[in-house]
Every structure is written in C-alpha cells, then in structure tokens.
Amino acid sequence: VAGGAQVPGRSVTSKALAVLSAFDRRTPRAGLTEIAASAGLPISTTHRLIGELVAWGGLVRQSDGQYEIGPRLWALGLLAPVSRKLREVALPFMQDLAATTGENVHIAVRTGIHALYVERIAGTRSVAVVSRSGSELPLHATGVGKVLLAHADPETVGQALTRLVRVTPYTVVDRPRMVRQLAEIRRRGWAETSEEMTIGTCSVAVPVLDSDQRVVAALGVVATSSRRGLAKLVPMLQLASRGITRSAGAGDGVDL
Amino acid sequence: VAGGAQVPGRSVTSKALAVLSAFDRRTPRAGLTEIAASAGLPISTTHRLIGELVAWGGLVRQSDGQYEIGPRLWALGLLAPVSRKLREVALPFMQDLAATTGENVHIAVRTGIHALYVERIAGTRSVAVVSRSGSELPLHATGVGKVLLAHADPETVGQALTRLVRVTPYTVVDRPRMVRQLAEIRRRGWAETSEEMTIGTCSVAVPVLDSDQRVVAALGVVATSSRRGLAKLVPMLQLASRGITRSAGAGDGVDL
Numbered sequence: 001v002a003g004g005a006q007v008p009g010r011s012v013t014s015k016a017l018a019v020l021s022a023f024d025r026r027t028p029r030a031g032l033t034e035i036a037a038s039a040g041l042p043i044s045t046t047h048r049l050i051g052e053l054v055a056w057g058g059l060v061r062q063s064d065g066q067y068e069i070g071p072r073l074w075a076l077g078l079l080a081p082v083s084r085k086l087r088e089v090a091l092p093f094m095q096d097l098a099a100t101t102g103e104n105v106h107i108a109v110r111t112g113i114h115a116l117y118v119e120r121i122a123g124t125r126s127v128a129v130v131s132r133s134g135s136e137l138p139l140h141a142t143g144v145g146k147v148l149l150a151h152a153d154p155e156t157v158g159q160a161l162t163r164l165v166r167v168t169p170y171t172v173v174d175r176p177r178m179v180r181q182l183a184e185i186r187r188r189g190w191a192e193t194s195e196e197m198t199i200g201t202c203s204v205a206v207p208v209l210d211s212d213q214r215v216v217a218a219l220g221v222v223a224t225s226s227r228r229g230l231a232k233l234v235p236m237l238q239l240a241s242r243g244i245t246r247s248a249g250a251g252d253g254v255d256l
Numbered sequence: 257v258a259g260g261a262q263v264p265g266r267s268v269t270s271k272a273l274a275v276l277s278a279f280d281r282r283t284p285r286a287g288l289t290e291i292a293a294s295a296g297l298p299i300s301t302t303h304r305l306i307g308e309l310v311a312w313g314g315l316v317r318q319s320d321g322q323y324e325i326g327p328r329l330w331a332l333g334l335l336a337p338v339s340r341k342l343r344e345v346a347l348p349f350m351q352d353l354a355a356t357t358g359e360n361v362h363i364a365v366r367t368g369i370h371a372l373y374v375e376r377i378a379g380t381r382s383v384a385v386v387s388r389s390g391s392e393l394p395l396h397a398t399g400v401g402k403v404l405l406a407h408a409d410p411e412t413v414g415q416a417l418t419r420l421v422r423v424t425p426y427t428v429v430d431r432p433r434m435v436r437q438l439a440e441i442r443r444r445g446w447a448e449t450s451e452e453m454t455i456g457t458c459s460v461a462v463p464v465l466d467s468d469q470r471v472v473a474a475l476g477v478v479a480t481s482s483r484r485g486l487a488k489l490v491p492m493l494q495l496a497s498r499g500i501t502r503s504a505g506a507g508d509g510v511d512l
Contacts, residue, residue: 012268013308020332021312028335052269056277057367060337063468069336071365071372076276077333078390079284080325081316109327111313116327134334212319 015041019049020058020073025135029066082109082118086217087133089248090208091119093240097221098123101233104222107208108144110152111136113160115145118217140178141167143203144218146191150182151207151215157182170195190234191218195225204230206237211249219244271297275305276314276329281391285322338365338374342473343389345504346464347375349496353477354379357489360478363464364400366408367392369416371401374473396434397423399459400474402447406438407463407471413438426451446490447474451481460486462493467505475500 022030022038030038036046050067053059057072077083090107097105103123108115114136139145139152139160149160164173172178185191194202205220219241221233278286278294286294292302306323309315313328333339346363353361359379364371370392395401395408395416405416420429428434441447450458461476475497477489 011308013272013305014312016269016272017308017312017314023332023335025335028340049269052267052273056270056273058273063470069332070367071336071338071374072367073329074333074336074339075367075372075390075392076279076325077330079279079281080327080330082327083330084284111326111328111331116331118327134331136331214319 015039015045016049016053019046019053023069029062029068031066035067082116085248086208086244087119090217090219090244091121093243093247094119094121094219097121097219097236097240101221101236103227103233105219106144106222107217107219108142108148109217110139110148110156113139113149113156113163115139115142115148115218117144123223137197138163138165138167140164141171141193141197142220143191143193143205143222144220146181146185146193147205147207147218147220148215150185150191167197168195168199170199172196189238190231191220192231200225202227202230204234204237206234206241208241209245211245271295271301272305272309275302275309279325285318285324287322291323338372341504342464342500343375346473346475346500347377349499349503350375350377350475353377353475353492353496357477357492359483359489361476362400362478363473363475364398364404365473366395366404366412369395369405369412369419371395371398371404371474373400379479393453394419394421394423396420397427397449397453398476399447399449399461399478400476402437402441402449403461403463403474403476404471406441406447423453424451424455426455428452445494446487447476448487456481458483458486460490460493462490462497464497465501467501 018039018041019035022035032043032047032050035050036043039046050059054061057070059067060070061067086107094105094107098121101123104120105123106117106120108117117133117135119133137145139149149157161175161178164175164178166173172181190204190206192202192204201222202225203220203222205218207215208217208219210216219237221230221237223230274295274297275291278291288299288303288306291306292299295302306315310317313326315323316326317323342363350361350363354377357379360376361379362373362376364373373389373391375389393401395405405413417431417434420431420434422429428437446460446462448458448460457478458481459476459478461474463471464473464475466472475493477486477493479486
C-alpha cells in the first residue's frame with residue numbers, strides 16, 4: 001500500500017522538514033549540495049523539495065545560488081507562544097533580576113534533547129555576553145537544561161542519557177550520576193552547574209510553571225566561576241519564576 | 257507512476273505547508289477541524305501531518321487540544337535575512353526617521369501579493385500604533401505595497417491585478433489606473449496612498465535596494481490625513497534607504 005517511489009519508513013513531510021533542519025545558527029545559508037547532504041537525501045529530491053519551499057516562502061534563493069530562511073517562516077515563527085507569550089511575559093522579570101543581581105539571566109524551553117534559549121539579558125557586572133535568542137545547547141551540560149531534563153518525559157530522559165557528550169572535563173557523562181542529579185533537582189527545586197558547558201562559568205536555574213503546574217521553561221543565572229555562593233540567588237530566581245507564572249495567568253489565562 | 261492514495265496535482269509537501277498556513281496573526285492557535293478546513297484536507301490526512309509537524313517541533317499541542325506554532329519554527333524563523341539582516345541594519349535608520357519626522361516609520365518586504373511588515377517604529381507626534389512585526393497587508397492598498405508591486409515580477413503583478421480588493425472607498429480597484437500608478441512609481445521612485453487602506457491615514461514610501469540594485473524592501477511613513485505635504489518627506493526616506501543599502505554592504509557584503 002506504500003506509495004511508489006517513496007523510501008519506506010521516511011515520509012515526504014519528514015524529508016521536507018529535514019531540508020529545513022539543514023539550517024541553524026551556524027548554517028543560516030546553504031547550497032543545494034550542502035542541504036542534500038545534511039538532509040540525507042538525493043540531490044534531485046532535495047531540489048524538488050526546495051522548489052516547493054521557495055514557492056511557499058519558507059526558503060529564499062539568493063543571487064549567489066545559496067538558500068536562506070524565507071520571510072514567511074519568520075512571520076510564522078513570531079506566532080509561537082515562546083515569542084508571543086513566554087518571552088513577553090518573562091522579559092520584565094528578567095530585566096529586574098539582571099539589574100538586582102548584576103548577572104546574566106536567561107530563559108529556555110526544551111526542544112528534543114536541547115535547551116532552546118528564548119531570551120538572554122546581560123547583567124551589569126558580568127562580562128558582556130552576545131544576546132542570542134534561538135540558540136540551542138545540550139540539556140545535560142547547562143543549568144536550565146538540567147531543570148528541563150529533570151521534568152521531561154521518560155522517553156526524552158532516555159534519549160538524553162544515551163548522549164551525555166563531554167563538553168568540558170567537568171561535564172557529567174556518567175549516567176547513574178546524572179540520574180541522581182535529576183532526582184535531586186526535582187526534590188530541591190533547582191539545578192546548578194560548574195564549568196560543565198564552559199570553563200570559567202557556573203550557573204543556577206529553576207523551573208517556570210504554567211497555570212497547570214507543568215514545567216514549561218527554565219529560568220537561570222550564569223556567572224563567572226569566581227562568583228561565590230551563586231546558590232544564594234535561587235530564592236530570587238524562584239520569586240521571579242512565580243511572578244512569570246502569575247503574570248501569564250493574569251492575561252488571557254492560556255498556557256505559556 | 258503517481259503515488260497511490262495521493263491526490264493528483266497536490267504534493268504531500270504542499271499539504272504540510274497548507275497545514276502551517278492555517279496559522280496567522282488572527283489565528284495563532286487552531287484545532288484539528290479548523291486546520292483541516294483551512295488547508296482543504298480530510299481530517300485523517302490533517303491529523304497525520306500535524307503529528308509529523310508536532311514530532312519535529314514545528315507545532316505544539318496545548319492542554320486544551322489546540323495547536324500553536326512550535327519553538328523550533330520560531331528559532332528557524334530568526335535565521336531569516338529579514339530578521340538577521342534587514343531588520344538589524346534598518347532599525348537605527350528608522351529610529352532616526354521617526355525621531356526627525358515625528359511620524360510612524362515602517363519597512364516591509366513582499367510575500368506573494370502581500371506586504372509583510374518587518375518592523376514599525378512609532379513617531380512621537382503620531383497616534384500610538386501597536387508595533388506589529390510579521391503582519392501582512394495587501395500590496396495594492398498601501399504605500400510600501402505599491403512600491404513592492406511596482407518592482408515585482410510580471411507574474412506577481414498579474415496576480416495582484418486580478419485581486420484589487422476594495423478596502424475603503426478610496427482603494428484603487430481599477431486595473432488600468434493601477435498599471436499607470438505602478439509605472440509612475442517606477443519613474444519617479446516613490447509611492448503615495450491617501451486613505452486607500454485606512455480612512456484618515458495617508459502614506460509615502462520608497463524602495464530599498466541591495467548591493468545588486470534589486471528592490472528587496474520598501475521603507476514608508478504613515479501619517480494622519482490632516483498632515484499636509486507628506487511628499488516633502490520623500491527625500492529623507494530616500495536618504496535613509498541609501499543608508500540602509502550602504503550599511504548592509506559594509507558588513508559581510510551579502511544580500512539584504
């Protein structure tokens with residue numbers, strides 16, 4: 001019953017999405033060959049899919065033959081709750097946190113086994129960080145990521161535990177140790193990292209809940225490792241996190 | 257040779273994109289039935305496509321069963337040149353224009369037969385406008401739209417001319433008259449509208465070129481109709497437009 005030329009087990013939709021997945025922060029523009037390689041598809045199939053995506057406005061072809069994300073996908077992305085709701089609601093709380101603590105504050109949501117950074121605010125006394133909305137980091141090596149992983153479904157946890165990639169000498173790559181850390185994060189309500197993603201920086205993070213008490217995001221502070229007692233900031237993070245939940249509920253009452 | 261259950265003439269990719277197209281500014285969340293109706297697809301097909309889009313992160317299912325755009329599409333959209341380049345390069349020039357003229361300034365690109373508003377800056381002496389990046393208006397009824405239409409390919413112009421929808425009593429819906437206006441816009445280098453989209457407002461707009469002298473965007477000012485001599489602002493708009501082109505070229509030299 002499966003369609004003629006279709007490769008079994010891989011739908012046309014998944015192929016079109018694989019074409020889009022060829023683009024990320026490091027690869028905002030790509031050529032046909034590069035996209036085909038990234039998507040694992042023949043050149044001819046890739047060419048046809050790109051044509052459909054260009055016609056729809058999801059991709060644009062530049063004068064040098066390279067492709068980039070089209071304006072239509074950008075406009076569609078602005079409709080996402082992370083942009084329309086979470087980002088807008090959280091921003092004032094994050095600004096207050098950055099001003100009060102002087103540290104870098106960020107908020108992230110989970111996409112697969114990655115923490116997607118929705119917004120970052122640079123603190124006054126911290127080193128300048130390039131504010132990058134939309135970047136992704138592995139869950140297991142970051143404070144916000146550990147919070148999100150601690151509250152993820154078993155399938156996601158299973159996937160993440162098989163990919164505990166070493167980023168620095170201090171990244172936790174031992175599965176039983178990570179499982180114990182996740183249980184501890186759920187029990188005490190916050191996570192911490194020390195030079196597990198970047199040498200010289202440490203972080204603390206807390207969950208952000210929606211009105212149904214589901215963890216929808218994580219709010220965290222990143223500071224240089226010389227900053228002692230980062231854990232003292234946890235109550236402030238928790239206060240801001242509650243503020244975000246209340247502020248979101250006070251609006252149209254929909255999910256964050 | 258055509259695949260089994262596939263409707264002839266409509267590819268699976270186009271169906272998946274039709275599912276995504278069910279979402280816009282007015283409909284940021286939608287249920288299964290609504291999406292199926294908007295996409296013109298059977299419920300079963302729609303359900304399967306939604307499943308694939310949710311698995312990829314392009315859509316998310318909320319606790320009430322409604323769907324919204326997912327964080328992955330949001331992150332992908334941030335990679336678009338309109339966001340990464342045009343918006344970033346144009347913003348300071350637009351702020352200067354708004355501060356100097358006191359009027360609302362906006363910049364738009366073309367998607368099909370619509371003007372997509374990339375950014376709006378509210379002027380000090382204008383009525384407060386809700387700044388809405390990502391909204392779309394018809395090409396034929398707006399100043400920026402007319403500029404974009406005047407420089408569009410013949411196919412797009414043909415499509416737009418068959419859909420000259422009347423928005424106000426002053427909207428130009430006569431084809432020969434619109435064709436003359438477009439020629440005039442190309443000749444003198446700027447467009448104007450008077451109460452053609454909204455009663456009580458008028459606008460002027462100029463093209464924004466890339467380094468290859470292609471029209472990639474339109475920069476415009478919108479004011480209340482009581483504001484006389486809006487055309488006097490055209491040289492300032494042209495100056496800002498040149499600044500944007502130069503500023504973009506001074507960077508990595510890639511297309512806007």
